[in-house]
Amino acid sequence: xxxxxxxxxxxxxxxxxxxxxxxxxxxxxxxxxxxxxxxxxxxxxxxxxxxxxxxxxxxxxxxxxxxxxxxxxxxxxxxxxxxxxxxxxxxxxxxxxxxxxxxxxxxxxxxxxxxxxxxxxxxxxxxxxxxxxxxxxxxxxxxxxxxxxxxxxxxxxxxxxxxxxxxxxxxxxxxxxxxxxxxxxxxxxxxxxxxxxxxxxxxxxxxxxxxxxxxxxxxxxxxxxxxxxxxxxxxxxxxxxxxxxxxxxxxxxxxxxxxxxxxxxxxxxxxxxxxxxxxxxxxxxxxxxxxxxxxxxxxxxxxxxxxxxxxxxxxxxxxxxxxxxxxxxxxxxxxxxxxxxxxxxxxxxxxxxxxxxxxxxxxxxxxxxxxxxxxxxxxxxxxxxxxxxxxxxxxxxxxxxxxxxxxxxxxxxxxxxxxxxxxxxxxxxxxx
Amino acid sequence: xxxxxxxxxxxxxxxxxxxxxxxxxxxxxxxxxxxxxxxxxxxxxxxxxxxxxxxxxxxxxxxxxxxxxxxxxxxxxxxxxxxxxxxxxxxxxxxxxxxxxxxxxxxxxxxxxxxxxxxxxxxxxxxxxxxxxxxxxxxxxxxxxxxxxxxxxxxxxxxxxxxxxxxxxxxxxxxxxxxxxxxxxxxxxxxxxxxxxxxxxxxxxxxxxxxxxxxxxxxxxxxxxxxxxxxxxxxxxxxxxxxxxxxxxxxxxxxxxxxxxxxxxxxxxxxxx
Numbered sequence: 001x002x003x004x005x006x007x008x009x010x011x012x013x014x015x016x017x018x019x020x021x022x023x024x025x026x027x028x029x030x031x032x033x034x035x036x037x038x039x040x041x042x043x044x045x046x047x048x049x050x051x052x053x054x055x056x057x058x059x060x061x062x063x064x065x066x067x068x069x070x071x072x073x074x075x076x077x078x079x080x081x082x083x084x085x086x087x088x089x090x091x092x093x094x095x096x097x098x099x100x101x102x103x104x105x106x107x108x109x110x111x112x113x114x115x116x117x118x119x120x121x122x123x124x125x126x127x128x129x130x131x132x133x134x135x136x137x138x139x140x141x142x143x144x145x146x147x148x149x150x151x152x153x154x155x156x157x158x159x160x161x162x163x164x165x166x167x168x169x170x171x172x173x174x175x176x177x178x179x180x181x182x183x184x185x186x187x188x189x190x191x192x193x194x195x196x197x198x199x200x201x202x203x204x205x206x207x208x209x210x211x212x213x214x215x216x217x218x219x220x221x222x223x224x225x226x227x228x229x230x231x232x233x234x235x236x237x238x239x240x241x242x243x244x245x246x247x248x249x250x251x252x253x254x255x256x257x258x259x260x261x262x263x264x265x266x267x268x269x270x271x272x273x274x275x276x277x278x279x280x281x282x283x284x285x286x287x288x289x290x291x292x293x294x295x296x297x298x299x300x301x302x303x304x305x306x307x308x309x310x311x312x313x314x315x316x317x318x319x320x321x322x323x324x325x326x327x328x329x330x331x332x333x334x335x336x337x338x339x340x341x342x343x344x345x346x347x348x349x350x351x352x353x354x355x356x357x358x359x360x361x362x363x364x365x366x367x368x369x370x371x372x373x374x375x376x377x378x379x380x381x382x383x384x385x386x387x388x389x390x391x392x393x394x395x396x397x398x399x400x401x402x403x404x405x406x407x408x409x410x411x412x413x414x415x416x417x418x419x420x421x422x423x424x425x426x427x428x429x430x431x432x
Numbered sequence: 433x434x435x436x437x438x439x440x441x442x443x444x445x446x447x448x449x450x451x452x453x454x455x456x457x458x459x460x461x462x463x464x465x466x467x468x469x470x471x472x473x474x475x476x477x478x479x480x481x482x483x484x485x486x487x488x489x490x491x492x493x494x495x496x497x498x499x500x501x502x503x504x505x506x507x508x509x510x511x512x513x514x515x516x517x518x519x520x521x522x523x524x525x526x527x528x529x530x531x532x533x534x535x536x537x538x539x540x541x542x543x544x545x546x547x548x549x550x551x552x553x554x555x556x557x558x559x560x561x562x563x564x565x566x567x568x569x570x571x572x573x574x575x576x577x578x579x580x581x582x583x584x585x586x587x588x589x590x591x592x593x594x595x596x597x598x599x600x601x602x603x604x605x606x607x608x609x610x611x612x613x614x615x616x617x618x619x620x621x622x623x624x625x626x627x628x629x630x631x632x633x634x635x636x637x638x639x640x641x642x643x644x645x646x647x648x649x650x651x652x653x654x655x656x657x658x659x660x661x662x663x664x665x666x667x668x669x670x671x672x673x674x675x676x677x678x679x680x681x682x683x684x685x686x687x688x689x690x691x692x693x694x695x696x697x698x699x700x701x702x703x704x705x
Contacts, residue, residue: 060628249550250546250550250601250602250603251600251601251602252546252550252596252597252600252601252602253546253550253551253601254510254511254551256515256519256522256551256554256555257515257519260515260516260519261519261555263516264516264519264520264523265523267520268520268523282515282516283513283515310628312630312631312633312650312653313644313646313650315630315650315653316643316646316647316648316649316650316652316653317645317646317647317648318643318644318645318646319644319645319646320644361644361645364641364644365643365644365646366636367596367631367633367634367635367636367638367650368511368596368635368636369596369600369631369635369636370596370600370601371596371600371628371630371631374600374627374628387511387513389513390512390513391513391514391515392513393513394512394513394514395513395514395515395516400512400513401641401642403640403641403642404512404637404640404641406640407508407509407512407637407640407641408509408512408514408517411504411506411508411509411517411521412517412520415503415504415521416469416472416473416503416504417469417504417508417509417639417640418469418473418474420472420473422500422503423500424473425472425473425499425500425502425503426450426472426497426499426500427472428467428471428472428473428478428481428482429446429448429482429485429497429499
């Protein structure tokens with residue numbers, strides 16, 4: 001009974017804390033500017049199913065794709081086991097699904113064990129890739145102490161959770177084999193039975209071990225759940241909404257700013273009156289000026305670095321790293337969110353995404369080639385942020401290099417980015 | 433507009449009809465050829481422009497250009513962040529295109545192609561827009577262009593550099609390759625091709641500025657890849673890529689070994705035009 005009450009308490013605290021943090025993140029995403037991504041729901045479901053659920057974009061790199069698939073499948077499927085654990089915890093039962101599901105339960109538990117073993121192996125390989133092989137993609141200026149530790153913590157967590165799950169089963173298996181006449185077949189434990197030999201053989205110890213790992217497993221999950229909102233690992237949730245709200249247009253498409261259309265139309269035709277007056281700045285200086293989708297992108301980024309590894313600017317040694325753009329956006333948004341929590345909505349800390357986080361040198365190194373968008377397994381668009389920052393620099397500050405200013409004034413004065421007279425535009429036809 | 437009638441009569445082999453002339457005669461072209469700024473002013477790109485005109489004339493498509501009535505689509509301004517200037521350009525161009533009741537456009541530049549096709553519709557300019565590689569593909573499919581291969585690409589290693597705004601940006605990978613497959617040449621793919629194609633370094637207004645400090649220029653990185661595949665012809669389909677790739681080849685002093693050609697020029701040569 002005490003165990004049940006304790007479990008209920010843990011469950012309630014875990015759910016409340018998690019909900020609170022998710023709400024904060026939702027509120028933070030809503031700080032962004034409105035953008036309509038509600039069109040074409042059937043296409044959106046399809047994109048989400050393919051890209052997030054089916055992980056189609058991971059296939060570009062087969063080794064991590066296979067390893068990641070194990071961890072992903074493990075995460076999704078072992079959740080069924082977590083459901084049983086939660087019910088057991090609340091009702092004080094033991095393996096409540098085993099009776100009603102019968103033979104299927106044995107199949108389920110056996111497959112969970114194989115999955116858990118695969119997750120375990122994948123996580124160990126991931127740790128090796130990060131810490132021993134030092135795969136280049138996991139390093140770079142933005143991969144400072146915290147993001148590198150975060151990645152390792154996630155892997156440690158998963159290793160602990162899977163080990164606890166297997167050891168819990170191992171103890172159960174040994175008790176069944178030695179002391180029980182339960183109908184639960186021993187073939188439910190293809191992996192954990194190999195661990196049986198390391199466990200003691202008396203029933204009392206085995207029971208304590210089983211209980212301990214049961215608790216470690218479920219409390220570990222509760223803690224891990226509440227670690228997610230602070231971690232890059234939040235992508236396991238965000239990948240789904242983020243791919244649902246993907247840009248459905250061609251990658252080279254860039255939105256036309258309606259606020260600008262209004263101004264331009266009013267310039268051409270003074271009698272034109274826009275439907276809604278423009279408020280705020282043109283382009284983005286801080287996170288609040290970005291589209292909510294860019295902010296959702298930032299929370300979705302798991303810092304895998306595929307974008308940066310395919311960015312032509314980054315490959316050739318420029319400061320720009322699309323991953324850094326996403327991480328900076330999230331860090332700044334978290335900061336802005338904390339400011340709101342502490343000081344209310346109208347507080348300004350005098351800092352901004354542009355300059356305090358992302359430098360001019362970075363945004364001007366982008367060739368808008370969309371390789372980062374293509375590379376991202378969860379359809380994040382770093383280019384949208386870069387462009388909004390450029391828009392602010394140009395339209396609000398008129399701040400750009402002399403060569404950019406030249407190009408712009410050429411277009412303005414002679415309708416071409418170079419200094420040629422519009423009257424000469426057709427001269428090419430003369431020399432045929 | 434005054435000098436257009438002169439322009440079109442100063443040569444014998446090629447008549448480039450303008451929209452204003454056509455409209456004056458009460459005629460309508462099948463397709464409008466959007467030349468673009470590079471195609472109009474850059475000497476190297478002018479050759480691509482003329483190649484496209486020759487192809488159009490050869491197959492007997494009734495086409496026209498805007499001539500001096502054309503102006504920048506606004507792409508470099510938009511990608512540099514100047515949405516105002518872009519929309520001013522766009523609305524001016526749309527006004528002209530709509531006044532001439534243009535239905536179909538072929539562009540000689542992937543940047544013009546992308547912006548007219550994807551970004552003009554929201555501003556009131558909806559046209560059936562194709563890139564010249566798609567036109568060439570269509571003409572090959574219809575049998576109107578054949579590979580006579582007069583200039584002999586035979587046995588040469590040719591590789592195609594995907595322009596970002598054509599390939600990754602608009603998923604047009606096969607059309608430009610069609611023109612190359614028609615040749616009796618050895619078409620090879622670079623490691624970074626199609627959706628994974630490496631940028632030439634010119635997009636997003638980069639062509640008009642010095643690159644940020646780094647370890648090397650992007651076009652140098654790209655030409656290294658061309659060299660590693662031992663290609664003797666790099667084909668592209670974008671005047672910006674053309675500039676960057678040629679500079680890259682120059683960087684390695686390989687002008688005599690590596691030729692940079694647009695698929696329109698290759699098609700022209702292959703058809704003995």
